[in-house]
Amino acid sequence: MKVTVVGAGNVGATCADILAYREVVNEVVLVDIKEGMAEGKALDIWQKAPIDMYDTRTVGVTADYSRTANSDVVVITSGLPRKPGMSRDDLIETNAGIVKSVTEQVVAHSPNAIIIVVSNPLDVMTYQAHITSKLPRTKVIGMAGILDTARYRAFLAEALNVSPKDIQAMLLGGHGDTMVPLPRYTTVGGIPVTELIDADKLNAIIERTKVGGGELVKLMGTSAWYAPGSAAAQMVEAIVRDQKRVVPVCIKLEGEYGIDNCYLGVPVVLGKNGVEKVIELQLDEKEMSDLRTSRDHVMEVMNVLDKINNK
Numbered sequence: 001m002k003v004t005v006v007g008a009g010n011v012g013a014t015c016a017d018i019l020a021y022r023e024v025v026n027e028v029v030l031v032d033i034k035e036g037m038a039e040g041k042a043l044d045i046w047q048k049a050p051i052d053m054y055d056t057r058t059v060g061v062t063a064d065y066s067r068t069a070n071s072d073v074v075v076i077t078s079g080l081p082r083k084p085g086m087s088r089d090d091l092i093e094t095n096a097g098i099v100k101s102v103t104e105q106v107v108a109h110s111p112n113a114i115i116i117v118v119s120n121p122l123d124v125m126t127y128q129a130h131i132t133s134k135l136p137r138t139k140v141i142g143m144a145g146i147l148d149t150a151r152y153r154a155f156l157a158e159a160l161n162v163s164p165k166d167i168q169a170m171l172l173g174g175h176g177d178t179m180v181p182l183p184r185y186t187t188v189g190g191i192p193v194t195e196l197i198d199a200d201k202l203n204a205i206i207e208r209t210k211v212g213g214g215e216l217v218k219l220m221g222t223s224a225w226y227a228p229g230s231a232a233a234q235m236v237e238a239i240v241r242d243q244k245r246v247v248p249v250c251i252k253l254e255g256e257y258g259i260d261n262c263y264l265g266v267p268v269v270l271g272k273n274g275v276e277k278v279i280e281l282q283l284d285e286k287e288m289s290d291l292r293t294s295r296d297h298v299m300e301v302m303n304v305l306d307k308i309n310n311k
């Protein structure tokens, strides 16, 4: 199995490192536009192999997509990260062009690959990759929900002083401040979270989760990479090992949740064919209304992308 990671920056290199370290595939190809960057990071990861005892080959190339040919999965992380004071949507103009040209080259060399988009604004960059690739919606998906639920789970584990391993959670919607964490679908060792934490504390955690990316941007001056790289690697692993993981993933909705033609995070079954099933949860009125608010926001940014593409 072969995986390409486009963008050898913070998120891309972290994802490649985890894929190699865990021997998820035989070969990881890192691609970047900056001369020498991908080659250097791939070599560094390969030189770690004798220490950490793995044998996944890591190869780096500067914009040479012939080396990515016949990849099974391609992760697109190329693009600008935001700086303090910016929203993810502020990245659209630059990143739309990058994701479009990268997707064209990826598909030309790996027409059967499953594409995982990471670049921001996530839901709309997934839209960009999907329309550019012309692949089925089940094969062009976005990473955000695994990261957002991980933040939510980590905050809960800290507040309850329990292991993060025992916290299960689901979350819907766009990868932005309108995301919809679902306390009704959150459990701690099988126990509904609402039995273990009071409502005010839970609400504070939900609000912190929604701006979890921004919290890190403020602290570091650029956006996060350890958890995002790991979340993307988890999606790759689910696909190449056909694990049928049930995780939140961004996909084009075609009528699910009463929503059509919008790219949003929803629970899916992720396996060798990409998204093998979209799971429709029974939502109450408030959850549904929050999801519609998130949809409205993503649709607005999708309209901005349409205008950029039609210029």
Ligand SMILES: NC(=O)c1ccc[n+]([C@@H]2O[C@H](COP(=O)([O-])OP(=O)(O)OC[C@H]3O[C@@H](n4cnc5c(N)ncnc54)[C@H](O)[C@@H]3O)[C@@H](O)[C@H]2O)c1
Residues within 6 Å of the ligand: 006, 007, 008, 009, 010, 011, 012, 031, 032, 033, 034, 037, 077, 078, 079, 080, 081, 082, 091, 095, 098, 101, 102, 117, 118, 119, 120, 122, 143, 144, 147, 175, 222, 223, 224, 225, 228
């Ligand atoms: N979906 C998520 O949850 C999530 C999480 C974290 C970051 N992100 C997004 O991921 C993207 C990357 O973040 P980062 O921290 O790794 O940034 P980074 O600046 O560290 O890395 C981006 C890399 O992309 C490369 N690049 C730019 N244009 C390219 C092109 N045309 N072809 C190949 N490579 C190209 C750059 O040279 C750079 O090395 C950003 O858009 C960021 O907002 C998304």
Ligand SMILES: O=C(O)C[C@H](O)C(=O)O
Residues within 6 Å of the ligand: 081, 082, 088, 120, 147, 175, 212, 213, 214, 216, 217, 223, 224, 228
């Ligand atoms: O917050 C960002 O800009 C990056 C990413 O979307 C994140 O949530 O960490």
